[in-house]
Amino acid sequence: MEKSNLSFQPAHPITRPEPSTPVRTVMQQMRAQTTSVQPPTWGQLKKLAHMAENRLIKKRVPKTDVNMFLSMLAVISVVSCLPLGVGKPKSGVI
Numbered sequence: 001m002e003k004s005n006l007s008f009q010p011a012h013p014i015t016r017p018e019p020s021t022p023v024r025t026v027m028q029q030m031r032a033q034t035t036s037v038q039p040p041t042w043g044q045l046k047k048l049a050h051m052a053e054n055r056l057i058k059k060r061v062p063k064t065d066v067n068m069f070l071s072m073l074a075v076i077s078v079v080s081c082l083p084l085g086v087g088k089p090k091s092g093v094i
Contacts, residue, residue: 051075
């Protein structure tokens, strides 16, 4: 069998549209919209660990490092969706 010399040739040359705004300007706008926050306090970390541990106990999942980490991410995800000023989620949410 002979080797084919065919290769893919697009019907039209691929061109990328020029961005309307330079990337640098977009990044500066994004940076201007974010606010700086303080790192979490020790008490906040303890509360997060407690909520995550209770979630594992409630679901009867073994308390391993990986499960605690994933549970903490789940708690953060749910709590970050709550409106401002809400201290605790309703029971049964987490």
